[in-house]
Amino acid sequence: MMQKSDFFYNRKGEPVFLTGLQCHNSSVGTELIDSTIQAIHLYGGNLLEAPVYWCEVEAEEDCYDFSMVKTLVDKAKAAGLYLIPLWFGASKNGLFTYAPDYIKRNVGVYKRARNSAGIPVESLSPHCRATLDRDKKVFSKVMEFLAGYDREGTVIAVQIENEIGLAHTDRDYSKEAEAEYRQPVAKYLWDVKLKDSGVGEESTGTIDPPTWKGLFGRHANEAFSAWKHACYIQEMVEAGLEKYGIPYIMNVSIEINEYEEPGLCYISGGPVARVLDIWKKTAPGIKLFGPDIYLPAERDYRKACEAYARPDNPLFIPESLIGGIGAALNMMIAVADYAAIGICCFGAESGIADGKLLPEAEQTAISMRAIASLAPLLIRYRGTGRIHAVTQAEFSGWQYVKTEDYHVTARFLSNDPKPQHYFGSRINTNDPKNASCLTDRGRCLLVDCGDGEFYVAGAGVCLTFLRRPEVWDDTPYAHLASALSGQLNFLSVEEGHFEGNTWIREYRRNGDEANYQLYVHPGQVVRVRLNPDIKWEE
Structure with a gap:
């Protein structure tokens, strides 16, 4: 903690x-x-x-x-x-x-x-x-x-x-330094072990009290x-x-x-x-x-x-x-x-x-x-393990993040084979001044706040969320294939910012801007609240 x-x-x-x-x-x-x-x-x-x-x-x-x-x-x-x-x-x-x-x-x-x-x-x-x-x-x-x-x-x-x-130089070899180097090593350092020193784990030096060479080797x-x-x-x-x-x-x-x-x-x-x-x-x-x-x-x-x-x-x-x-x-x-x-x-x-x-x-x-x-x-x-980095490695088209409750797949817009870039944001990606939104090297931070709430900020990334099957689920395939397990079953998708610790909504996405992948462009913080209350049985 x-x-x-x-x-x-x-x-x-x-x-x-x-x-x-x-x-x-x-x-x-x-x-x-x-x-x-x-x-x-x-x-x-x-x-x-x-x-x-x-x-x-x-x-x-x-x-x-x-x-x-x-x-x-x-x-x-x-x-x-x-x-x-x-x-x-x-x-x-x-x-x-x-x-x-x-x-x-x-x-x-x-x-x-x-x-x-x-x-x-x-x-x-x-x-x-x-x-x-x-x-x-x-x-x-x-x-x-x-x-x-x-x-x-x-x-x-x-x-x-x-x-x-x-x-x-690796150390000072002046007369003053040489005199100190020949003195015994301070006792509070005797238990310090330096990796790859060549000195055994049990060694406390070649003489008593230990020397610098005896304790720390090379x-x-x-x-x-x-x-x-x-x-x-x-x-x-x-x-x-x-x-x-x-x-x-x-x-x-x-x-x-x-x-x-x-x-x-x-x-x-x-x-x-x-x-x-x-x-x-x-x-x-x-x-x-x-x-x-x-x-x-x-x-x-x-x-x-x-x-x-x-x-x-x-x-x-x-x-x-x-x-x-x-x-x-x-x-x-x-x-x-x-x-x-x-x-x-x-x-x-x-x-x-x-x-x-x-x-x-x-x-x-x-x-x-x-x-x-x-x-x-x-x-x-x-x-806490709830903060995740998505970064587009060379040749990479996507990255997978597994959270406690969701599979999250991040796709990088510069390599997206099926782009739907018009949707998912209030940014007009057809405007030439926003062209870099589609070519930026993908990266973002994804914060999992629990109960289906996520925040994301970065560039060049779109995300999909899929609810992971419960331990007791006897038909996980059918449930994973259902749209109710995906982000279409959202409570809200918002763009905004923080003032102190308070979230301020600037824009609410819905319909075409929310029903597909969750797009992240420069200058945006996106908050998505997915519905955690999926009831498969009556």
Whole structure:
């Protein structure tokens, strides 16, 4: 069942399903943030993700400027959006490019990580106390400002750092790091087992107390790096919580990239799935770790969702592709099959031009609008098995969904051999401006509310419903063949929208618009109430 921690919550204590966009890295403080907000509205989102730059907040040591933060909150509030500020501090994609000049230039104090050859890399060392103290201090100041300024609850969470980790090395080999690596592993990590480490299930290391190599085998260096970064972040969280009691989250540069070796295929030391248990134990102040998923292939996308959708880590996707049919299909899968609590796309400004969606962004926007339109139901039925994703795989003409009481067959309009596209909607599919309704790659979310009530939103799909035989039925074939078992025996078919948790009917389908397949076109939420009271016997 849903736990209190499974969603983001507004100031009223109400769960919020987040859909939105993230701006490009350098847009805050420029006119581009207005384009981002415009794009969010076109995508039907309710969330702005935008960075806060350490180098701007504290350009000079102990001199603070929160004007950019204030403007960001003001713009999100004026647009009716929630805001997740992204702290671009000591680590942005493993690099220190957003650190202020006094950090970058004083390399003797704010030390770089070093690779195994002793050469400095482009990442600040998580073992450097001076860096952590400065990062923590300015972050605490920003949280203090937000706590005092954001009285209405525009900020719904805060992301600490951005894709933290080390670039071009699997761990830090500096003198400070080497000294810590030779120390015994903290006892609370002794029961952590890393998959494919080469270490037996019963092993607690080669010596007593255990070593990193003895506990984690071939993944020892990454495990050590993950632990130290997690220690760093837990101190950041604690400093933030002293000033601002809000959920703190992190995004992840995921490991699903070719041969999946740290420092080569992805940033090492971040909270990737392999070492997520280490992060969970060491940085318990982080509400969730959200994977950034830029994978259009369903196989890879599912692998990422499976890795991060855990009972102790509800799936929130902070970054994903802004456009493309892969993104349009996959976000449906994340919501239905992995109980996602929010999805965002990166690079909002790249999805629009002259105030309109670009063609490459349109399909992703259609899917996000469909998800947002069902948000009250996605919250209510999360994790119950009542939310189903229909997505048109390559070469596919249909998809079958089995619910407790109904067989549901989804047919994809682009492959429908017997189209009846004029019927089933108030959209005139003969109008050239609606031509895409018949060619859109099919996908939808189907929500089964029980007792024959369903809601559906998406594009390029038509559905048929057939009542499943009862256990006691002696003549199931005859009953399945009867029109009374199908959707012709409906109570009502409606198009509409939700205002809060209340369904508002806009249009009632009947006759030709309801007697055939249930058509789903972009921008529509369709509610069908089938008659559950079929009496075969007198």
